[in-house]
Amino acid sequence: MIPNNLIIACNGSLLPICNATLSPSCPTSTYTVFLMDSTHLLSSPLEIQDQTLVDHHSSSIGSSFLQNQTNVPKEFLWPKVDLVNAHQELLEPLVDLERFFRGDELAIQQAAKVIRAACLTHGCFQVINHGVDSHLINAAYYHLNRFFHLPLSHKLRARRATTAGLNTLSYSGAHSDRFSSNLPWKETLTFRLHENPKESSVVDLFKSSLGDDFEEMSITYQKYCEGMKSLALAVMEILAISLGVDRLHYKNYFQDGGSIMRCNYYPPCPEPGLTFGTGPHCDATSLTILHQDEVGGLEIFANNKWQIVRPRQDALVINIGETFTALTNGRYKSCLHRAVVNSERARKSLVYFVCPREDKVVRPPEDLVQGDQLPRAYPDFTWSDFLHFTQNYYRADAHTLHSFIKWLSSSSPIHHNR
Numbered sequence: 255m256i257p258n259n260l261i262i263a264c265n266g267s268l269l270p271i272c273n274a275t276l277s278p279s280c281p282t283s284t285y286t287v288f289l290m291d292s293t294h295l296l297s298s299p300l301e302i303q304d305q306t307l308v309d310h311h312s313s314s315i316g317s318s319f320l321q322n323q324t325n326v327p328k329e330f331l332w333p334k335v336d337l338v339n340a341h342q343e344l345l346e347p348l349v350d351l352e353r354f355f356r357g358d359e360l361a362i363q364q365a366a367k368v369i370r371a372a373c374l375t376h377g378c379f380q381v382i383n384h385g386v387d388s389h390l391i392n393a394a395y396y397h398l399n400r401f402f403h404l405p406l407s408h409k410l411r412a413r414r415a416t417t418a419g420l421n422t423l424s425y426s427g428a429h430s431d432r433f434s435s436n437l438p439w440k441e442t443l444t445f446r447l448h449e450n451p452k453e454s455s456v457v458d459l460f461k462s463s464l465g466d467d468f469e470e471m472s473i474t475y476q477k478y479c480e481g482m483k484s485l486a487l488a489v490m491e492i493l494a495i496s497l498g499v500d501r502l503h504y505k506n507y508f509q510d511g512g513s514i515m516r517c518n519y520y521p522p523c524p525e526p527g528l529t530f531g532t533g534p535h536c537d538a539t540s541l542t543i544l545h546q547d548e549v550g551g552l553e554i555f556a557n558n559k560w561q562i563v564r565p566r567q568d569a570l571v572i573n574i575g576e577t578f579t580a581l582t583n584g585r586y587k588s589c590l591h592r593a594v595v596n597s598e599r600a601r602k603s604l605v606y607f608v609c610p611r612e613d614k615v616v617r618p619p620e621d622l623v624q625g626d627q628l629p630r631a632y633p634d635f636t637w638s639d640f641l642h643f644t645q646n647y648y649r650a651d652a653h654t655l656h657s658f659i660k661w662l663s664s665s666s667p668i669h670h671n672r
C-alpha cells in the first residue's frame with residue numbers, strides 16, 4: 255500500500271503536486287497528471303483541463319476527474335482473471351419481514367429456513383417490508399447526490415486523516431490515497447458510529463468537517479442508521495433461529511455494537527469492462543445491509559459463477575460478513591460480491607455495516623462447536639484488531655479473514671491469549 259503523490263506537468267515541466275502553483279505561468283493549459291510513488295512514475299499521462307479536478311495536497315481523485323477520462327487510466331485496470339462477466343440473474347431468496355414483525359411464529363420459522371439455505375451456500379438474501387421508511391432511504395440518496403456533486407475542494411473537508419482510518423467522517427476518491435493499483439472507479443463517504451455515546455454523534459461529525467449546511471444531511475443519516483440498527487437486530491434474531499442457537503444470542507451480542515456507514519458514488523466509466531466500482535471481496539464486518547439504486551451493478555458469487563442482483567427499490571440486500579462467519583464457527587458463508595460500473599449512468603449505493611463492540615471477543619456459541627467433530631474454525635479475536643488489519647495492513651478482498659488469522663498467528667504472542 256504505497257500512498258500516491260501526484261505530480262503535475264504543465265507546459266512540459268514537471269512539478270511535484272504539493273509545490274505546484276498553476277497560476278500565471280500556465281493559465282488555460284491542459285494539465286497532464288501522473289501518478290507517482292515516492293520515486294517512480296506509475297502512470298502514463300492523464301490529461302485534464304481543469305486543475306480543480308485534482309487536489310494538490312491530498313492526491314485525491316474526484317468524480318469529475320473520472321468522468322473526464324476517455325480511457326481507463328492504468329491504475330484502474332484490474333487483472334483479467336477478475337474481469338469475468340456475470341450473465342445470469344441471482345434468484346436469491348426474498349424474505350418478507352412483515353409477518354416477523356407481527357410475531358407470526360410459523361412465518362418466522364419459514365423465513366429462518368430460507369435464510370439458512372442462502373447462508374449455507376452464498377451468504378446473501380434480500381428483505382422486503384423491512385421497516386425502514388422509503389422516504390428516509392430517498393432522503394439519504396438526496397443528500398448523497400448533493401454531497402458528491404460538491405466541488406472536490408469542499409468534499410475534501412471530509413478527507414480521511416491517515417491516522418484516523420475509518421474513525422471519522424472520511425471522503426475518498428478512488429482510494430488513491432491508500433492504494434496505487436487496481437483502483438476502484440468510485441468515490442466514497444464513510445463514517446463510523448461508535449457504540450460509546452461519548453464519542454461524537456453523526457451530527458457533530460458532519461458539522462465539524464463539512465460545516466453547518468450539512469446539519470440536515472447528518473440528521474437524515476443519524477435516522478437512517480437508527481433504522482438500520484433495529485433491522486439488524488431483528489435479522490440477528492432470525493439468524494439465531496436459523497442456526498438453532500438461543501434466539502437472543504446474536505441480538506444480545508450486537509446490542510451494544512457499532513457500525514460503519516458508507517455512501518458509494520460510481521461515476522460512468524468509458525471502459526467499464528476493464529475495471530470495478532468495488533472489486534471482489536467479502537465484507538470483513540458482521541452483516542451488511544445494502545440498498546442499491548435503480549441503475550444496478552451489484553454482483554454476487556454463487557454456485558461457482560458471478561450473478562447479477564437485480565435492483566429492487568423496496569428491498570434491502572443482506573450479506574453475511576466474515577466476522578459473522580467466525581461467529582457461526584464457519585457454518586455461514588460470507589458473501590463474495592463486487593460492484594460493476596457502466597458507461598451511461600452514475601450509480602449510487604448506501605451500505606450499513608454491522609460490527610460488534612470493538613473490544614468484544616469474536617467467538618461462536620458453544621452449540622456450534624462440538625469437540626473433535628466440529629472444532630473451532632478460527633481462534634478468538636476482537637473486531638478492533640480485525641478492522642485495524644483491513645485499514646493498515648491488508649486491502650480487504652476475498653480472503654481477508656484467512657489472511658488475518660495467519661497474520662494473528664505470526665504476530666505478537668499477546669494475541670494468542672485473547
Ligand SMILES: C=C1C[C@]23C[C@H]1CC[C@H]2[C@]1(C)CCC[C@@](C)(C(=O)O)[C@H]1[C@@H]3C(=O)O
Nearest residue numbers: 438532533535537538539607644649650651
Ligand atoms: C471494514 C471495511 C473495509 C472496507 C469497508 C468495510 C467493509 C468492506 C471493505 C471494502 C469495501 C472491501 C473492498 C475493498 C475496500 C478498500 C473498498 O473498495 O472500499 C474495502 C473497505 C475499506 O477498507 O475501506
Ligand SMILES: O=C(O)CCC(=O)C(=O)O
Nearest residue numbers: 518532546552593603605
Ligand atoms: O455498491 C455496491 O453495490 C457494493 C458496495 C460494497 O460491496 C461495499 O461497499 O462493501
Ligand SMILES: [Fe+2]
Nearest residue numbers: 535536537591
Ligand atoms: Fe461489500
